[in-house]
Amino acid sequence: MNARIENNGQNLSERGLLRFITAGSVDDGKSTLIGRLLFDSKGIFADQLAAVSRAKNKRTVGDTIDLSLLTDGLEAEREQGITIDVAYRYFATPKRKFIIADTPGHEQYTRNMVTGASTADAVIILIDVSKVKLREDGGVDLLIQTKRHSTIAHLLQIEHVVVAVNKMDLVDYDQAIYDRIVKAYGEFAATLGLKDITPIPLSALTGDNVVDAGENMPWYQGPTLIELLESLSVYDESHHAPFRFPVQLVARHNGHEANDFRGYMGRIEAGNVKVGDKLVVQPSGKSATVKDILTFEGSHQSASAGQSVTLLLEEYLDISRGDMLSSSEQPATLLKNLNADVCWLSEDALDVRRKYWIKHGTKQTAAKITKIESLLDINTQQRSDADALKLNDVARISLTVQQPLAADDYTGSRATGAFILIDEVTHQTVAAGMIRLAD
Structure with missing residues (x-):
């Protein structure tokens, strides 16, 4: 193989x-x-x-x-x-x-x-x-x-x-x-x-x-x-998807060197990138050009999904953890309101009056569940109305997030279409979600 x-x-x-x-x-x-x-x-x-x-x-x-x-x-x-x-x-x-x-x-x-x-x-x-x-x-x-x-x-x-x-x-x-x-x-x-x-x-x-x-x-x-x-x-379809690079860490030198090194570290979740490619920084929308691609083995001309790399850019931009570097031709969708399928993982029932944190890629921001759209009956596959979710329920919900997410539909990209919800008080993971853009 x-x-x-x-x-x-x-x-x-x-x-x-x-x-x-x-x-x-x-x-x-x-x-x-x-x-x-x-x-x-x-x-x-x-x-x-x-x-x-x-x-x-x-x-x-x-x-x-x-x-x-x-x-x-x-x-x-x-x-x-x-x-x-x-x-x-x-x-x-x-x-x-x-x-x-x-x-x-x-x-x-x-x-x-x-x-x-x-x-x-x-x-x-x-x-x-x-x-x-x-x-x-x-x-x-x-x-x-x-x-x-x-x-x-x-x-x-x-x-x-x-x-x-x-x-x-x-x-x-x-x-x-x-x-x-x-x-x-x-x-x-x-x-x-x-x-x-x-x-x-x-x-x-x-x-x-x-x-x-x-x-x-x-x-x-x-x-x-x-x-x-x-x-x-098993095909690596992520290699053929538009480029997605959630920034995990901004790397700089220790302050005692003359060169002004600034690199953006993370894992390529989808697509390919090469030196000279034009990217867009999300959510700011600023344009960027790839200057170099670094790994522990040194400098590379290209990299693809699954690799952890450090990207150097030609431009000096305000980029931090949680931002997304995306293909300029096919950027991710910026969302402040979204629909998603979730599996409720907490023994405490979902209460739409409570606030949660949403963790999407490397970004974490406040989120509020605005509505439970429907509850899925596992036996019949029929959907019904619901006011709350209990442990192991599967449902379609609507959310509003404090800061926009650069995301894709889960059907097209599992990495950039998935998220978890975290209880603001207990810090427990309460739900796993899949973003649905088409619905």
């Missing part, structure tokens, strides 16, 4: 690194699946395996290793048999590198799932075949968390959705049950607008169709899970 960025800073069309998360309801087997992936792909060290073998609170029968403990690192997680925190694991196959986020299934930890999903390229929605309700009319009732996590995956614009129908060993690998579940999920996904969906039957406990196919489901002729993950195309 090709690397994401070559040494000269030029982007390549496809990334060799895949970031994915596991999602679904409680005890659907998310941690066990990741443990199986790591174990069967030789992605764990001998001392890790020995520690898991000695661990208490095993959730398996006989001498079988409890592979879920490879990600459930907290004592509280092991005692209760649940996942609470987001655990990241890294492994590689000869074809690709992976970063996995194991996210909780409990509704009360939806905020942790949102955190893990915010940077994912793919999501594995696990469905426990033994827990779904098979109706007499041939339909299937999916669990509420399956629907909730699928909704969040859609809102966060996760590109690939893998529907892993897990614990097939508990229903004797019955293809008819698998087909009914896949059909029911497909109907629900259609109401969301999810498109790139790939189903796969497996058993994380026994390893069927995880890394190896096994012999229990000869009726399934598709790829194993690891083969599917290796084949997913």
Whole structure:
């Protein structure tokens, strides 16, 4: 696989690194699946395996290793048999590198799932075949968390959705049950607008169709899970987007040197830049010309999305942390009033009379929620009126901000279309939001 960025800073069309998360309801087997992936792909060290073998609170029968403990690192997680925190694991196959986020299934930890999903390229929605309700009319009732996590995956614009129908060993690998579940999920996904969906039957406990196919489901002729993950195309669309550079820090020399060095440090969130490019400083609207591009390796003629650089400009301008350097031809949209989809992450209900801080890129300013436009029903995907939001609610809101934000629609740019809301009194993060310019 090709690397994401070559040494000269030029982007390549496809990334060799895949970031994915596991999602679904409680005890659907998310941690066990990741443990199986790591174990069967030789992605764990001998001392890790020995520690898991000695661990208490095993959730398996006989001498079988409890592979879920490879990600459930907290004592509280092991005692209760649940996942609470987001655990990241890294492994590689000869074809690709992976970063996995194991996210909780409990509704009360939806905020942790949102955190893990915010940077994912793919999501594995696990469905426990033994827990779904098979109706007499041939339909299937999916669990509420399956629907909730699928909704969040859609809102966060996760590109690939893998529907892993897990614990097939508990229903004797019955293809008819698998087909009914896949059909029911497909109907629900259609109401969301999810498109790139790939189903796969497996058993994380026994390893069927995880890394190896096994012999229990000869009726399934598709790829194993690891083969599917290796084949997913992940393109760096941010390289082809208009240039976006949130200023993180203004760098100056220590005052004892003759040259008047002033550089603007940050991470390129979208697009490409080269020496001589014309930029616009937002929100001031001043024009700027790129004089030099610096990294630890020295001076460069160009740089692209994903790189952290220091930009030197020809002009002397008033630029500070929170400003945005954008393409002069396609600048970001300046917003003082905006609409956004939010997932409410706080146990304290949203109150439109309160004030919050909004954190967008490197900029933080005061914000006030002027209206809750609609509350999304996870089951029916219908929207209704609401006066307040409680923990894990998903809603469309309107905000007014004290200082204008240079932003993009989340659909076009996840980096410059996302924000968080912070409680002004407690300083707790209370919501994760996605800006919607088209609505």
